[in-house]
């Protein structure tokens with residue numbers, strides 16, 4: 165199990181666009197933490213910073229610190245972060261579209277011995293029978309839900325201790341969202357994973373995580389237990405449109421009235 169600590173992080177893109185403005189977050193070993201917030205709040209930026217991927221997006225850390233199990237990874241490369249056991253599953257379902265399901269899994273297993281790779285691949289197929297059925301098909305032809313399962317399978321082949329998952333529910337039917345959350349919960353329990361779940365679908369996140377952070381315009385607007393978040397009228401109205409009068413239109417009106425940062 166591993167802990168992750170982000171302290172007062174400031175991230176800038178292209179030297180001028182301030183995407184994170186002093187964000188702090190912690191995840192204890194084995195804890196599941198949700199990162200919620202509207203479009204452009206900075207959620208993916210935080211994922212990229214944690215995973216050592218910022219420079220690929222012309223971004224860099226201006227200030228602050230990220231530690232994994234006490235080790236400073238603020239400016240570490242993606243390879244170094246991965247070697248320390250942190251695996252990101254990025255948004256947009258970045259599978260190798262022209263490789264088969266099996267080839268995708270094999271590519272993800274490059275650090276493992278052949279025997280270990282075989283054992284975990286078997287585990288992945290047992291967990292996701294649909295992937296086994298479609299193992300010889302190009303990953304680009306899989307449905308969104310199947311691609312998400314493939315990404316989870318690929319992540320398992322990296323033997324992670326911390327899993328950072330960016331918007332796994334995006335574009336999925338509600339029943340598949342439930343399925344993805346269920347599988348993430350199982351993996352977390354069985355493998356003792358520390359989990360950071362980025363979601364715009366707050367309801368889905370609430371079903372899985374113990375604590376949530378709500379980002380808004382590059383800052384943490386709310387931090388607390390899932391229970392407190394769910395009983396906080398502001399968080400519920402602002403992010404879920406689940407206020408007294410309810411409805412999306414009302415939520416939008418409320419949102420216009422309210423300033424968080």
Ligand SMILES: Nc1ncnc2c1ncn2[C@@H]1O[C@H](COP(=O)(O)OP(=O)(O)OP(=O)(O)O)[C@@H](O)[C@H]1O
Nearest residue numbers: 177181183202203204205206207208209210221222
């Ligand atoms: N590569 C980039 N270059 C310049 N600006 C960027 C880049 N990536 C993100 N940004 C900006 O940084 C801010 C935070 O974006 P980010 O993608 O982290 O938000 P997000 O909360 O993940 O949003 P979404 O839910 O839409 O993915 C936004 O203002 C965005 O326009």
